[in-house]
Amino acid sequence: MIISVRVQQILLLLTLLVIGISREIIQLELWALPLALLSGLVLQGIGDSKRRRKWNIASVTISCLSLCLLLRTQNPYVLFYAIFFTVLSKFLIVYKGQHFFNPTNFGIVVCLTVFPNLSWVSPGQWGNYFFPSLALSVIGVLVARNAQRLLTAFSFLSFYSLMLLTRYLYLGDPLSIFTHQLKSFSLVIFCFFMITDPRTTPRSFKGQILYTFLIALTGYLLQFHFYIREGLFYALFFICLLNPLINKLFPAKEYQWAKKI
Amino acid sequence: MGQKNMKLILLGLVFLLSGGEAYGFCGFFVSKADTSLFNEASKVVLVRDEDKTVITMANDFKGEAKEFAMVIPVPEVLQKGQIHVAENALIDHLDASSSPRLVEYHDSDPCRMMMYREGIKMKKGVQSAVARGAGKKDYKVKIEAQYTVGEYDILILSAKESDGLARWLIDNKYQLPKGAKKVLGSYIKQGMKFFVAKVNLKAQSKLGFTYLRPLQMAYSSKKFMLPIRLGMLNSKGTQDLFVFALTRKGRVETINYRTVKIPSEMDIPSYLKEAGEFKKFYKDMYQTAWNREDQKAVFVEYAWDMNWCDPCAADPLSASELKNLGVFWTDAPKVNPLIPTPKRRRGGTQAQNVYLTRLHLRYDGEHFPDDLRFQVTSNRKNYQGRYIIRHPFKGALNCEAGKRYKSALEDRKQKVATNLAHLTGWKLEEIYQRMEMKRGPKDATEKKDKWWKNIWN
Incomplete structure (x- = not known):
C-alpha cells in the first residue's frame, strides 16, 4: 500500500506528539489538539472555498500538528491566533500565486512576537540524545522520498554543523560541547520537518543551497551572538521573505507534489 | 602576596582550584546533618527579567576566611553599585519555602467524613566545594576595577588570552586545575570578564561576621546562563546545584538540557515519617529519577507563584526579602489587549508579581559538557514535589x-x-x-x- 508523503508526515507528527506527551516533553492542554485541528480545518475550508479549490485537509492538518508540537501556550486564544496566522499566511501572503512563508513557522514567529508573555518555544525539552536524533534523521530521510527535500535538509545540516564546528574550534571547547549541540532532537525536527516544505523553498538547486546557507547563518548568529534562543525560527522567517528574490536569481520550474525521485 | 596559597571555593559554578588535599571537607557539615542532604551542593538565586539579571551565590565556605577565593566569569565589567552582599537567611528562607514536602493525611471514618492534614517540611542542605591553590609577567590581564564590598575584596579582570590569565592567577597564588586554561580561553573569546573575590580580613572583623555572606551581582546581558564548566574541572564526582529562579513572567527552564518535573504527588508509607527517613527517601528518589533520565536532565522541584503556597513548607518570601534578593520590579502582570483577562484567583492580591522556579541538577563534565543556558517561559502552572502519607482510619468499621x-x-x-x-x-x-x-x-x-x-x- 502506498501512503502519500503527506499522510506519512501526519503519522509521524502524531507519533512525535505521543512521544512528546508521554515523555513530558510537551505539555499539551486537553483543549489544544481539538481546538487546533478544528479551527485549522474550518479556516482552511473558508480559504479554499473562496479560492474555489479543493479543501486541503492534509496540508492544514500538518500545520496544526506541527504547531501543537512546537509552540507552547496555556492560553486557547493564543493557540487560535497561531492557527489563524498560519492559515492566513497561506492564503494572503502570496507572490505570483504562491505563498512563500513556511506557514507553521509564520504562525510561531507572529505569536512569539505578539504574545511574548503567553507563548514560548522549548527547544531544549527534547533533549540531546544520539540514538533518538539519529533515528528521527533516518525516518526524515525515508519520509522525504524526494530529492529536493533531502537536498534542503542535508545542505542546511551541513552548513549549520560547519558553523558549530568553527565555533568549537575557535573557542577551543571540548568536543563534547560540539557533539552535544549536534545531538539536539529539536534541530533534527527543524531540519527535516520545518525547513524542507518544498512549497516554501527555492526551486533551483543553487537557490536551495543559498537558502539553507542563509538560514543556517542567520540562525547561528541569532542564537550565539544575539542570544535569541528562538533564532532558527526567526531565521527561517526572514529568509523565507527572500524566497521570491532567490527564485528570480536562480529560476526553475514550480514544485509539483507528484514529483518523486 | 604574603599569605599561603589560597583556597578557592566555587559554588560549583566557578573555579575550584584544588591542590590534592581534600581539607576536612566532609566534616564541615556534621552539625547540620539534617540539612546536609546532598554532598557538594551549591545554591544560586537568579532574578531575571528581560535582559537584567541579579545573581546571589550562597557561600558555605567553612575554612579560614583568608583562604577563600572565588573566580566567576561575568558578562560585563561591574561597577561597585552592581555588587552587594546579602544575608544567608534569605537563601535559607527561599530554600525552605520551596523544599519538597511531606504531607500527612488521616483517613476519615469511612462511615462519616472528615479530614485534616499536617505538613512536615524538609530542608535541603548545601555544601560547597573547597579547593586549594599554589603558586610567573606581561600577563595581558587588565584589572578593570577594584572594590571592597562588605567583607570582600573584589577585582574585575579582563584578559586578552588564556595563557596570561592563567599565569596571573597562578602568580597570585591560585592553583589552576588541569584544563582550566582552555575553559578560561573559551570564556575570554566569548567576551566574558572575570570576577575575583577574596575576603578582606580587616573589613570582616570590623563587620563582626564569623561566616561569609552570599555575594550578589546585578548586570544587564542577553546571556541568561550559569557558568559551571570551571567548577567541574577538579571535581571527580558529581555536584549538586540548586537554582532558585525568580521571574516576572513564569517558569525558568534550561534550553540546552532537558528540564523535567521531579516525581510528585506520590503516596508513601507512614514509616517514612520517622527521623531521617523522608530525607533518605528523597535522596534515593532523586537518584533514581536522575538515572532514569540518563543523568542528563535538570529537575524542577518547585514552580509556584510567590503570592501563595499550598501546603506551605515555609511562608512565602516577603516583599522586602524579595527586594534584597534583587527583585527589582513591583508592577502587576502585563495585559495583552488581544486576550481576554481571566478572573482573579481567589483572594489573590497580586501583591508580588514574582514566580519562583526551583531547579535541582546533579552534574559532571560527561553529562553536562556545556554551561547552563536558561530561558524564562510564560508557563505559570504551579508544581511542587509533594509526598503523601495516608493514615488508615483506626476506629470500628461496622458499616x-x-x-x-x-x-x-x-x-x-x-x-x-x-x-x-x-x-x-x-x-x-x-x-x-x-x-x-x-x-x-x-x-x-x-x-x-x-x-x-x-x-x-
Whole structure:
C-alpha cells in the first residue's frame, strides 16, 4: 500500500506528539489538539472555498500538528491566533500565486512576537540524545522520498554543523560541547520537518543551497551572538521573505507534489 | 602576596582550584546533618527579567576566611553599585519555602467524613566545594576595577588570552586545575570578564561576621546562563546545584538540557515519617529519577507563584526579602489587549508579581559538557514535589462502606509499597518488612494465579 508523503508526515507528527506527551516533553492542554485541528480545518475550508479549490485537509492538518508540537501556550486564544496566522499566511501572503512563508513557522514567529508573555518555544525539552536524533534523521530521510527535500535538509545540516564546528574550534571547547549541540532532537525536527516544505523553498538547486546557507547563518548568529534562543525560527522567517528574490536569481520550474525521485 | 596559597571555593559554578588535599571537607557539615542532604551542593538565586539579571551565590565556605577565593566569569565589567552582599537567611528562607514536602493525611471514618492534614517540611542542605591553590609577567590581564564590598575584596579582570590569565592567577597564588586554561580561553573569546573575590580580613572583623555572606551581582546581558564548566574541572564526582529562579513572567527552564518535573504527588508509607527517613527517601528518589533520565536532565522541584503556597513548607518570601534578593520590579502582570483577562484567583492580591522556579541538577563534565543556558517561559502552572502519607482510619468499621474500605486498604498498601520501590529503587522485601506487611507480593499473586481455588469449594 502506498501512503502519500503527506499522510506519512501526519503519522509521524502524531507519533512525535505521543512521544512528546508521554515523555513530558510537551505539555499539551486537553483543549489544544481539538481546538487546533478544528479551527485549522474550518479556516482552511473558508480559504479554499473562496479560492474555489479543493479543501486541503492534509496540508492544514500538518500545520496544526506541527504547531501543537512546537509552540507552547496555556492560553486557547493564543493557540487560535497561531492557527489563524498560519492559515492566513497561506492564503494572503502570496507572490505570483504562491505563498512563500513556511506557514507553521509564520504562525510561531507572529505569536512569539505578539504574545511574548503567553507563548514560548522549548527547544531544549527534547533533549540531546544520539540514538533518538539519529533515528528521527533516518525516518526524515525515508519520509522525504524526494530529492529536493533531502537536498534542503542535508545542505542546511551541513552548513549549520560547519558553523558549530568553527565555533568549537575557535573557542577551543571540548568536543563534547560540539557533539552535544549536534545531538539536539529539536534541530533534527527543524531540519527535516520545518525547513524542507518544498512549497516554501527555492526551486533551483543553487537557490536551495543559498537558502539553507542563509538560514543556517542567520540562525547561528541569532542564537550565539544575539542570544535569541528562538533564532532558527526567526531565521527561517526572514529568509523565507527572500524566497521570491532567490527564485528570480536562480529560476526553475514550480514544485509539483507528484514529483518523486 | 604574603599569605599561603589560597583556597578557592566555587559554588560549583566557578573555579575550584584544588591542590590534592581534600581539607576536612566532609566534616564541615556534621552539625547540620539534617540539612546536609546532598554532598557538594551549591545554591544560586537568579532574578531575571528581560535582559537584567541579579545573581546571589550562597557561600558555605567553612575554612579560614583568608583562604577563600572565588573566580566567576561575568558578562560585563561591574561597577561597585552592581555588587552587594546579602544575608544567608534569605537563601535559607527561599530554600525552605520551596523544599519538597511531606504531607500527612488521616483517613476519615469511612462511615462519616472528615479530614485534616499536617505538613512536615524538609530542608535541603548545601555544601560547597573547597579547593586549594599554589603558586610567573606581561600577563595581558587588565584589572578593570577594584572594590571592597562588605567583607570582600573584589577585582574585575579582563584578559586578552588564556595563557596570561592563567599565569596571573597562578602568580597570585591560585592553583589552576588541569584544563582550566582552555575553559578560561573559551570564556575570554566569548567576551566574558572575570570576577575575583577574596575576603578582606580587616573589613570582616570590623563587620563582626564569623561566616561569609552570599555575594550578589546585578548586570544587564542577553546571556541568561550559569557558568559551571570551571567548577567541574577538579571535581571527580558529581555536584549538586540548586537554582532558585525568580521571574516576572513564569517558569525558568534550561534550553540546552532537558528540564523535567521531579516525581510528585506520590503516596508513601507512614514509616517514612520517622527521623531521617523522608530525607533518605528523597535522596534515593532523586537518584533514581536522575538515572532514569540518563543523568542528563535538570529537575524542577518547585514552580509556584510567590503570592501563595499550598501546603506551605515555609511562608512565602516577603516583599522586602524579595527586594534584597534583587527583585527589582513591583508592577502587576502585563495585559495583552488581544486576550481576554481571566478572573482573579481567589483572594489573590497580586501583591508580588514574582514566580519562583526551583531547579535541582546533579552534574559532571560527561553529562553536562556545556554551561547552563536558561530561558524564562510564560508557563505559570504551579508544581511542587509533594509526598503523601495516608493514615488508615483506626476506629470500628461496622458499616458496609467500612468493610469495603478495609479490603481496599490492603490493595492500597500494596500499591504504596510497589510505588516506593519503583521510585527509589529500594528492595520490595525490605519495604514490606518496614511496613510490617507479613505477606507481600505472594498474597497478590496467590489471589491472581489461583483463580480456580474457589470453584469447587
